[in-house]
Amino acid sequence: MLSRSSKRAFTVTRAVLQSGVFPARKNTATGLTKEELQHNPNALQAPNRTQTWTPSQKPKDDVIAENAVRFVQRDLSDQPQPYAAINLIAQEPIRFIEHGNIAVCDGNKGSTLQGHPKVFINLDQPKAATCGYCGLRYAKEEYKDLIQSNEN
């Protein structure tokens, strides 16, 4: 006959249930509570950004707390910490085009083969135009002083 006593790992014991005082809920995989995750430097959104960058994005500490099984390693510093591309592309200087009203962007820098489909960006307005694929900014050379004075 099979034994009815299973080896399930219940997190709440009978004594805790009877006392009515529950300990702070632990994230079982990481061993951290939600409050501890909010102050953990390894649970930040990215090393170069503390907040989310789209309204539909969940904060990283929420993701870790809600999906503890995905973070089976107890040490969060072992998890990948990719930099936020939105901040990295914002550091790229505006590319000023000397001739014509149209910039061509294929996202290709130097000899790399990665990039995106070639797009043509209209530069008629006196402001920097952003590539919809990669976020690089382009403007006409004649608007350089105006754009740089507005940025500072």
Ligand SMILES: [Zn+2]
């Ligand atoms: Zn681009």
